[in-house]
Amino acid sequence: MEADSSAIEVxxxxxxxxxxLALREVDLQVKGGAFLTLFGPNGAGKTTLIKVLATLLxxxxxxxxxxxxxLSEYSIRVRREIGLVSHQPLLYDDxxxxxxxxxxxxxxxxxxxxxxxxxxxxxxxxxxxLHDRVRTFSRGMQQRISIVRALxxxxxxxxxxxxxxxxxxxxxxxxxxxxxSLNAEGRTVVMTTHNLETGLEMGNEVAILAGGRVVYxxxxxxxxxxxxxxxYHRYTGATL
Numbered sequence: 001m002e003a004d005s006s007a008i009e010v011x012x013x014x015x016x017x018x019x020x021l022a023l024r025e026v027d028l029q030v031k032g033g034a035f036l037t038l039f040g041p042n043g044a045g046k047t048t049l050i051k052v053l054a055t056l057l058x059x060x061x062x063x064x065x066x067x068x069x070x071l072s073e074y075s076i077r078v079r080r081e082i083g084l085v086s087h088q089p090l091l092y093d094d095x096x097x098x099x100x101x102x103x104x105x106x107x108x109x110x111x112x113x114x115x116x117x118x119x120x121x122x123x124x125x126x127x128x129x130l131h132d133r134v135r136t137f138s139r140g141m142q143q144r145i146s147i148v149r150a151l152x153x154x155x156x157x158x159x160x161x162x163x164x165x166x167x168x169x170x171x172x173x174x175x176x177x178x179x180x181s182l183n184a185e186g187r188t189v190v191m192t193t194h195n196l197e198t199g200l201e202m203g204n205e206v207a208i209l210a211g212g213r214v215v216y217x218x219x220x221x222x223x224x225x226x227x228x229x230x231x232y233h234r235y236t237g238a239t240l
Contacts, residue, residue, distance in 0.1 A: 007031065007156065009063075010026055010062070012025050012061065013063070014059065014060045015045075015048055021212055023059075031188075032186075033188055034189075035179070035205065036206070037207075040209035041238050050190070052064060053066065054079075055079055058072075080108065082158075093133065100134060100149065101121070105117065110152055110154075117130075124145070124148055139167060141171075144175075164193065176201075197225055204219070205220060215236075
């Protein structure tokens with residue numbers, strides 16, 4: 001994908017759960033190779049938006065295109081373009097890290113799977129624990145393996161829903177390094193977070209979601225932490 005083309009295009013996206021609207025006419029565009037951090041208070045719709053982008057929820061109305069593919073027509077192909085890291089690591093506790101990654105890799109028919117598993121696990125610093133059961137891992141270690149799971153099929157878009165939740169300082173620092181490295185390779189990253197300082201530091205674009213709408217989107221180069229805090233307070237009424 002060319003760096004100046006759109007990796008994600010969302011137009012007039014609405015998602016309703018019964019009579020409750022979680023997303024309201026969302027418009028969002030993320031260029032290929034961008035790192036967008038998405039902020040917003042609890043209940044703003046961040047997780048719902050990530051789930052729609054990841055094809056886990058169907059939009060009620062509106063259109064979503066990932067890497068040029070319309071979600072409503074090409075959801076299976078879109079899933080091959082996406083890697084998802086969420087609150088839950090989506091790993092089987094009683095399987096080893098290797099067995100988990102082998103399962104996901106086979107599901108995506110990954111070539112040279114054994115080599116890819118070893119290379120990615122080395123990237124996250126867990127080669128020595130590759131054949132240990134996931135239930136013996138700390139939260140931070142599980143999240144690192146979850147990142148490998150999300151990357152096993154070499155997706156071009158990485159979606160993360162508050163991936164730093166519950167991580168200690170070391171694990172958070174490693175997560176930051178991994179994500180910035182992936183973005184430097186040209187992958188598009190969209191990450192939700194409550195931490196304005198970390199989000200501004202990691203991303204090159206920011207957006208604020210409030211009341212189910214994207215109410216603010218700006219390039220990092222035009223922002224300071226103080227101006228982002230001011231915008232967050234102005235659009236959400238909250239202070240972080």
